[in-house]
Amino acid sequence: MAIKENQLKLYNSLTRKKESFEPINSPHVGMYVCGPTVYGDAHLGHARPAVAFDLVFRYLKHLGYKVRYVRNITDVGHLENDADSGEDKIAKKARLEELEPMEIAQYYSDRYMDNMDALNVLRPSIQPRASGHIIEQMEMVKKILDNGFAYKSNGSVYFDVVKYNKEHHYGKLSGRNIEDTLENTRELDGQSEKHDNVDFAIWKNASPEHIMRWNSPWGSGFPGWHMECSAMSSKYLGETFDIHGGGMDLRFPHHESEIAQSVAANGKEPVKYWMHNNMVTINGQKMGKSLGNFIILDDFFSGNHELLQQAFEPMTIRFFMLQAHYRSNVDFSNDALIAAKKGFDKLMKAEETLDKLNPQDVTESAFDVNEWINNCYSALDDDFNSPVLISYLFDAVKFINSVNDAKVAINIESLDLLKKYFRTFVFDILGLRKDEAVSGDSELSAKLLGLMLKIRHEAKLNKDWATADNIRNKLTEMGIIIKDTKDGAVWEIV
Ligand code: ZN
Numbered sequence: 001m002a003i004k005e006n007q008l009k010l011y012n013s014l015t016r017k018k019e020s021f022e023p024i025n026s027p028h029v030g031m032y033v034c035g036p037t038v039y040g041d042a043h044l045g046h047a048r049p050a051v052a053f054d055l056v057f058r059y060l061k062h063l064g065y066k067v068r069y070v071r072n073i074t075d076v077g078h079l080e081n082d083a084d085s086g087e088d089k090i091a092k093k094a095r096l097e098e099l100e101p102m103e104i105a106q107y108y109s110d111r112y113m114d115n116m117d118a119l120n121v122l123r124p125s126i127q128p129r130a131s132g133h134i135i136e137q138m139e140m141v142k143k144i145l146d147n148g149f150a151y152k153s154n155g156s157v158y159f160d161v162v163k164y165n166k167e168h169h170y171g172k173l174s175g176r177n178i179e180d181t182l183e184n185t186r187e188l189d190g191q192s193e194k195h196d197n198v199d200f201a202i203w204k205n206a207s208p209e210h211i212m213r214w215n216s217p218w219g220s221g222f223p224g225w226h227m228e229c230s231a232m233s234s235k236y237l238g239e240t241f242d243i244h245g246g247g248m249d250l251r252f253p254h255h256e257s258e259i260a261q262s263v264a265a266n267g268k269e270p271v272k273y274w275m276h277n278n279m280v281t282i283n284g285q286k287m288g289k290s291l292g293n294f295i296i297l298d299d300f301f302s303g304n305h306e307l308l309q310q311a312f313e314p315m316t317i318r319f320f321m322l323q324a325h326y327r328s329n330v331d332f333s334n335d336a337l338i339a340a341k342k343g344f345d346k347l348m349k350a351e352e353t354l355d356k357l358n359p360q361d362v363t364e365s366a367f368d369v370n371e372w373i374n375n376c377y378s379a380l381d382d383d384f385n386s387p388v389l390i391s392y393l394f395d396a397v398k399f400i401n402s403v404n405d406a407k408v409a410i411n412i413e414s415l416d417l418l419k420k421y422f423r424t425f426v427f428d429i430l431g432l433r434k435d436e437a438v439s440g441d442s443e444l445s446a447k448l449l450g451l452m453l454k455i456r457h458e459a460k461l462n463k464d465w466a467t468a469d470n471i472r473n474k475l476t477e478m479g480i481i482i483k484d485t486k487d488g489a490v491w492e493i494v
Helices: 044-062 089-097 101-118 130-146 161-167 178-185 225-237 248-266 297-302 314-322 334-354 369-381 386-404 412-429 440-461 465-477
Strands: 009-012 017-020 028-033 066-071 150-153 156-159 200-205 214-216 219-223 241-247 271-277 280-282 330-332 480-485 488-493
Touching: 009 271, 028 044, 028 225, 044 066, 044 101, 044 241, 044 271, 044 280, 044 297, 044 314, 044 412, 066 225, 089 101, 101 297, 130 150, 130 156, 130 200, 130 214, 130 219, 130 225, 130 248, 156 248, 161 178, 161 248, 200 225, 200 248, 219 225, 225 241, 225 248, 241 248, 248 271, 297 314, 314 330, 314 334, 314 386, 330 334, 334 386, 334 412, 369 386, 369 412, 386 412, 440 465, 440 480, 440 488, 465 480
Parallel strands: 028 066, 028 241, 241 271, 280 330
Antiparallel strands: 009 017, 150 156, 156 200, 200 219, 214 219, 480 488
């Protein structure tokens, strides 16, 4: 398919406007999306950007662009408080589990990929790891130092935000005014290595107990978290590329700092279009481990979590997310997911019905298929408006069912077009697929297993070890392994 020039408009968070999409080097498109920090299981907060940018990737490819999609894996340098202090998230998990940090990173990136496969998220063209690009990051730190936008302090290198902001606007992506920030953060405790609190580490000196460390011209240390995305995006996509995506929460400080680092190193704006997906809430609340509403994707797929009434198939989760525009908040609840499942099943049933329809010898159909196709494209061209596209798909579902009930007729040409485009939008672009072996049986099994775990949990609370062990042993005989974790028991079919 040829590219429909300048039809697609997308919202650029840098200019805060919808803009016509014009790739720098059409038909080639470079797209970079911040990927996971691999120290724990993937949850809904990981699924959201993956699905949102999968739609972008799929649609751009459908339009005929040659897309190089880079999504990184953060396996070093992301400290606990997202800034310059605290323990490295992966090193901490490794210490707690008594494993090598790279075992943690490998284990959770494998699990992440499994979850993304289940959600039918296409694999990116390149998945670079931060730990595999330490040299590139050091080179960029050196360039920033040479250009005078960073300073050395106690074996660390800090980005000089105040100096940068005199020539450029630090805060233009997040809409912050750095002068206001300076007023609020001027208090330095005298212990700080930084000239100013707004400065951030681009290279961090490693304390003696820090495991992940590399020798550098500034001493033994590791790169600052923001460095990896600047270094890897410019390595694989060039100093200026088309689209940079990620969650809204990454706009500041992560993406703001990426812009500053790239401009300071290369003297160029790194990104033409910045795109940010909105967040996920659960029953109206922010998701968080401390709030007890932290549900990992595997829990959704198994139904094995006390907040879930049942298991939800990956396609229900995907469809539910696509029912909201990527820039809108998504709120998960059992009712909303059950409704999404009904909608998804209706869509799949209509797709099956398409093959049963008999065309009639009519000149005009009650449903203008050409106009419908144009409407579907217009929805996608309007900043990837998937909810509007889905509403058009349900118009088609209604029509398909009416033809099937012999209430209205369709001719062969229109039917062929409808079949082709209905499937293109549903499968190729929205990336939905029919779940195999989905039946009432698997949902019922999940519920029954959940019940068994509850009974076993109660037995354990009552110190009735015989019953607890009996349940575990009987399930093991059936090929269902029970594992006790600090967050409760989980089951796995082997
Ligand atoms: Zn990033």
